[in-house]
Amino acid sequence: MESINVAELVKRLGSDEDAVRKMAAFKLQSSIGDPSFADLFILEGGLIKLQFLTLHATGNTLAYSLTSFSRLLDLDMGWEYVHQDLVERVVELVVTHPLVNILRGAMSILVAIVSHPHNTSGRTSQPNNFGFRALKPALAIHPQFLEMLVSRLSSADHALCANALQLINSLMRDAITNDGETEWPKFIKRLQDLGVIKAVYVLMQSTALQDLAHPLLEFQALTKVLLRKWRDVAVDLEKPEHRRALKGLHLSSNPEKPPDRGDREEQGKRKHNPEKWRRLGFETESPAWEFEEVGFLGMMDLTDYVRKHEDGFQKLLLEQSTKPVEERCPIARSSLAVTLVLYEHFEVDKSAIEDAKSYLALESRSNFDKLFKPLLLQWSSLHTAGVQAFFRLWKATGAELDDFTKILELVRILIESVVGGALRTKDVQEVEEELTEYEYQRLRELQMELLELTYEDAWGHHLRQIRDELNHEALQFVKEQRIRCLLQGAWFPNEMGYKADAGPVTKQDLKRSVPTSYRYVRLSHNRRYLHYADFDTQGNHELGLDKLPEKINLSIVSSVVSNVSASQSTTSSTSTLKTLPHPTATTKITIHGCDPHSTTDSHRDTHHRSHSNKSNAHQKEVVLLTLHPQSHSLASEWLDGLLMLLNQQPITAETNKLIYLISNYGLKIRLLNIRFDDAVFAGEEPEIPSREGLDEDYYYDVFGGT
Numbered sequence: 001m002e003s004i005n006v007a008e009l010v011k012r013l014g015s016d017e018d019a020v021r022k023m024a025a026f027k028l029q030s031s032i033g034d035p036s037f038a039d040l041f042i043l044e045g046g047l048i049k050l051q052f053l054t055l056h057a058t059g060n061t062l063a064y065s066l067t068s069f070s071r072l073l074d075l076d077m078g079w080e081y082v083h084q085d086l087v088e089r090v091v092e093l094v095v096t097h098p099l100v101n102i103l104r105g106a107m108s109i110l111v112a113i114v115s116h117p118h119n120t121s122g123r124t125s126q127p128n129n130f131g132f133r134a135l136k137p138a139l140a141i142h143p144q145f146l147e148m149l150v151s152r153l154s155s156a157d158h159a160l161c162a163n164a165l166q167l168i169n170s171l172m173r174d175a176i177t178n179d180g181e182t183e184w185p186k187f188i189k190r191l192q193d194l195g196v197i198k199a200v201y202v203l204m205q206s207t208a209l210q211d212l213a214h215p216l217l218e219f220q221a222l223t224k225v226l227l228r229k230w231r232d233v234a235v236d237l238e239k240p241e242h243r244r245a246l247k248g249l250h251l252s253s254n255p256e257k258p259p260d261r262g263d264r265e266e267q268g269k270r271k272h273n274p275e276k277w278r279r280l281g282f283e284t285e286s287p288a289w290e291f292e293e294v295g296f297l298g299m300m301d302l303t304d305y306v307r308k309h310e311d312g313f314q315k316l317l318l319e320q321s322t323k324p325v326e327e328r329c330p331i332a333r334s335s336l337a338v339t340l341v342l343y344e345h346f347e348v349d350k351s352a353i354e355d356a357k358s359y360l361a362l363e364s365r366s367n368f369d370k371l372f373k374p375l376l377l378q379w380s381s382l383h384t385a386g387v388q389a390f391f392r393l394w395k396a397t398g399a400e401l402d403d404f405t406k407i408l409e410l411v412r413i414l415i416e417s418v419v420g421g422a423l424r425t426k427d428v429q430e431v432e433e434e435l436t437e438y439e440y441q442r443l444r445e446l447q448m449e450l451l452e453l454t455y456e457d458a459w460g461h462h463l464r465q466i467r468d469e470l471n472h473e474a475l476q477f478v479k480e481q482r483i484r485c486l487l488q489g490a491w492f493p494n495e496m497g498y499k500a501d502a503g504p505v506t507k508q509d510l511k512r513s514v515p516t517s518y519r520y521v522r523l524s525h526n527r528r529y530l531h532y533a534d535f536d537t538q539g540n541h542e543l544g545l546d547k548l549p550e551k552i553n554l555s556i557v558s559s560v561v562s563n564v565s566a567s568q569s570t571t572s573s574t575s576t577l578k579t580l581p582h583p584t585a586t587t588k589i590t591i592h593g594c595d596p597h598s599t600t601d602s603h604r605d606t607h608h609r610s611h612s613n614k615s616n617a618h619q620k621e622v623v624l625l626t627l628h629p630q631s632h633s634l635a636s637e638w639l640d641g642l643l644m645l646l647n648q649q650p651i652t653a654e655t656n657k658l659i660y661l662i663s664n665y666g667l668k669i670r671l672l673n674i675r676f677d678d679a680v681f682a683g684e685e686p687e688i689p690s691r692e693g694l695d696e697d698y699y700y701d702v703f704g705g706t
Contacts, residue, residue, distance in 0.1 A: 004031055010046040013053065018061065025053060025064035032068045038075055047072075051081045055089050066090075066105025073112040082113060082130075084137060091138035095148050100157050107152075107163035110135070114170040132174040146194060153199040158211035161203065165215040168196060172222050176229065188226060197377050204374040205425050216372065223376055227297060227348045235291035235299055242296070245303050246287065249332075252306045253280055254314045279317065281332035290332070294339045301383045302335040308384065316391065326401050329394045331387075333404065338386040341412050345419060346376050369424045378428040382419060385435040389414055396440045413447050414438055466670055467663065474662035478655060482641035486530075489522030490634060491538050492627045520548065521627065527645065528554055530591075532625065552591070552624050559621075560642050561590040564635045564652055587635045589627040591642070595620045 004027060012024035028050070031037050041047070050072070053065040072078045086109075093106040116130040139145050152164035168191065175184045200219050203212055237243050255276070277287045284290070291298050306313050313331070320328040343349075375382060390411050393399075399407050418434045456463065493515030520543050521532040531548035564587060629635035632654065640650035650656060 004037075006037070006040045006046070007044050010041065010044045010049060013046060013049040021053065021057070022059075022061045022064070025057075025061050025068065029064045029067045029071065033071045033075070035075055038072055038077055042077065047078055047081055050078075051086065055086065060101070062093075063099065063101040063105055066093075066102060066109060070105055070108035070112060073109065073116075079116070084134075087113065087134055088138040088141065091135060091142055091145055095142045095145050100155070100160050103152070104160055104163050107160075107167050111163070111167045111170050114167070114174050131178060132171055133178075135171075146190065150191070150194045150196050150199060153196070153203065158208050161208075162212050162215050165200065165203070165212065165219060169215055169218045169222060172219075173225075176222075176225060181233075201374050201377045201428075204372050204377070209368055209372065213368070220373060220376060224346070224348045224350065227343065227346075227379070230297040230300060231295040231343065231348075233296035235288050235296055237288050242299065245299050248303060249280060249306055250276065252310050252313060253317055277332075279321070281328075281330035281334065283330070283333065287332070290336065294336050294343070297343070298336045298339045301339045301380070302332060304380050305335055305384050305387055327398075328401075329391055329399075330401070330404065331391075334390045334394075334408075335383075335387050337404075337408050338383055338390060338411060341408070341415055342379065342382060342386065345412075345415055346373060372424055374424060375419055375422060375426075375428060375431060378431075381428050381432060382415075382435075385432040386411060386415060389435050389438070392436070393440060393443075410440075410443055410447065413450060414443055417443075417446060463667075466667060470663040470666040470670075471659065474659045474666065475650075477662060478640075478650070478659050479644040482637055482650070482655070483523070483527065483645055485637040486523035486641045486645065487525070487527075489520060489542055490638065492519045492521060493517075493538075493630060494519050494534060494628070515628075519627070521625070522548060523645075524551070530554060530625065552593070554645065556593040557591055557624065557642075557646060558594060559592045560639065560646075561592060562635075562639050563588055564629075564632075564639050587629050587632070589629065589635065589639055589642075590623055591625040591627075592621050593624040595622045 009024055009028060012020050013028070015021050015024070028041075028046075032041065050065060050069055053061060054069050057065050069078065073082075090106045090109050093102060094110070097103060097106070113130060113134055114132055135145075149164055149168060153161055153168075155161050155164070172188065172191070175187045179187065200216065203209075204216055204220075209216070235242055237246070275285075277285050280287075282290055294301075316329075316331065320331075390407060393407050393410050397403070397407065414435060418431060418438065422431050494517040518535050518538040519532055520535065520539070521530060522543065522545065523530055524545060530552040531545050532550050532552075533543075533548045627638060629638060636652040636654040640652055640655040644650060650659070
């Protein structure tokens with residue numbers, strides 16, 4: 001600032017030479033943002049000359065002057081020179097001038113004027129010089145102003161787009177705040193008719209989002225303000241527009257016309273249809289009170305849906321009329337319910353303070369997709385798709401009136417999943433198609449998942465603790481069951497051979513291979529030895545340990561090799577399990593251990609198993625025993641039994657499924673012991689169904705069809 005002589009600069013602004021004025025205006029725009037410089041500039045009488053240039057200059061001089069004046073207004077200075085002739089001049093520039101640099105400055109001035117408070121202390125200007133009303137005389141002269149303003153939103157210049165949208169935001173906010181109850185809706189509708197929603201929707205999905213972030217976020221917040229205001233307007237049949245809306249619904253339903261009677265007396269006796277409004281899906285014949293929760297917003301959504309889909313609306317009513325009353329889908333109620341679902345989904349009641357936090361989050365580009373909700377601007381389309389999804393689910397489930405809240409909950413989950421999960425750049429048509437085609441079965445599965453998460457959130461800590469306890473108990477129970485299978489003993493086929501028929505071996509003979517001998521294996525009562533013996537034929541009874549001369553000391557077992565399929569989620573038994581790279585068609589379990597003849601103390605019973613395992617690490621590993629289970633169940637019992645006997649985790653899917661079933665039903669039994677009057681519950685006591693008319697002839701599906 002020290003290098004610029006303010007008095008000289010002011011003098012140059014009033015020069016007769018255009019080049020001198022242009023250079024002075026150019027320097028001014030870069031310095032006027034400094035409050036101390038602005039004070040000196042006003043003291044030197046520069047504000048009068050700047051106003052003159054704003055009103056009469058052209059070209060770059062005009063562009064620099066407009067920018068300087070707007071920056072001065074941003075400092076809350078120079079308001080005494082904002083008169084109607086200045087407003088008309090700036091509005092004229094916005095409408096008629098093609099140069100971008102002039103349009104930017106002109107729109108910035110209008111934003112400052114519209115956004116300026118009406119009641120500013122210490123100001124001598126006329127009150128009509130601020131707010132939207134300051135522009136109304138100029139708009140009467142240039143009625144195409146709003147149309148030109150909306151068209152600027154499609155400009156390739158991002159700064160011009162931002163200024164235009166900022167001005168639209170200022171006009172909307174001022175109209176909502178200060179105009180009468182009947183005036184602001186007309187202005188908003190006029191903007192919507194000019195295509196402002198579509199233009200902003202395109203900008204919100206574009207790659208230029210970062211340059212337009214703040215005005216776009218403000219427009220999104222204003223959209224929520226509008227929705228709140230419409231919802232806060234109570235439906236009152238004393239108001240002509242509300243009566244017209246309801247009458248339009250009735251007429252669009254194609255009501256039955258009474259027979260034409262020539263007698264006026266007969267016409268006067270015409271009776272009112274007792275189901276005039278219930279036929280449309282209202283609960284009573286006084287529909288006004290049913291809009292209490294959604295206000296005029298629900299009325300707008302319902303009438304908009306009927307207007308756009310009048311034929312489908314009439315067809316649906318005709319279909320419903322052929323069904324019993326309890327099976328008819330309440331069309332009006334479903335529309336109002338979907339409005340409320342969307343209202344809650346987009347958090348329309350979010351406070352202004354939370355919106356301010358969103359501005360702070362704009363510092364990170366990664367937050368853009370979370371902050372911007374372009375689908376909010378497509379409210380009407382989403383409402384229509386939601387209502388149609390409600391009808392589809394009602395029909396698919398064969399619902400009745402008592403099931404209304406259940407269907408509504410499915411629609412809520414559907415909207416949360418599809419609309420809430422949509423990316424910022426996803427087109428609204430794709431969202432509508434997904435809402436229309438989403439399968440009922442998938443929706444039910446999603447509902448069950450959300451229900452589990454809800455329980456987890458409410459009782460998560462307690463449920464996890466109980467699950468851990470029950471899982472440990474189930475593991476010990478199954479371990480004992482598997483070991484008892486080993487204590488009982490089992491027959492296993494030994495080596496496979498072929499029938500001793502005459503002639504060469506054929507493919508059919510290969511398929512008819514039979515065991516040449518059988519092996520009976522049984523665990524000793526002290527669970528330290530595995531006894532076995534080979535026999536020519538398979539017996540039908542259990543064999544005692546005295547008939548099994550061969551035995552293996554389990555303390556020398558180092559690993560179990562098997563081609564039995566393991567559950568993918570379990571990897572904790574890798575120290576004793578070795579999975580074959582290419583499982584064969586024959587199930588095989590191989591027990592490896594240290595060579596019992598390579599050490600003298602391998603058969604000492606007094607040795608502790610863990611000590612023996614440490615010493616076995618330095619001995620030669622050999623195959624101690626090979627088993628060929630003839631079924632998956634037998635393989636699961638013996639493989640997991642051996643592993644758990646060696647204090648390892650089970651690995652087969654069958655065993656893990658059994659553990660899950662036991663722990664899961666244990667959890668259900670625990671939950672059955674919780675009374676409704678416990679502290680963890682809140683709400684009304686559930687209705688207990690009566691057993692009147694029932695007998696004792698019933699069964700309980702313990703395993704739930706698994």
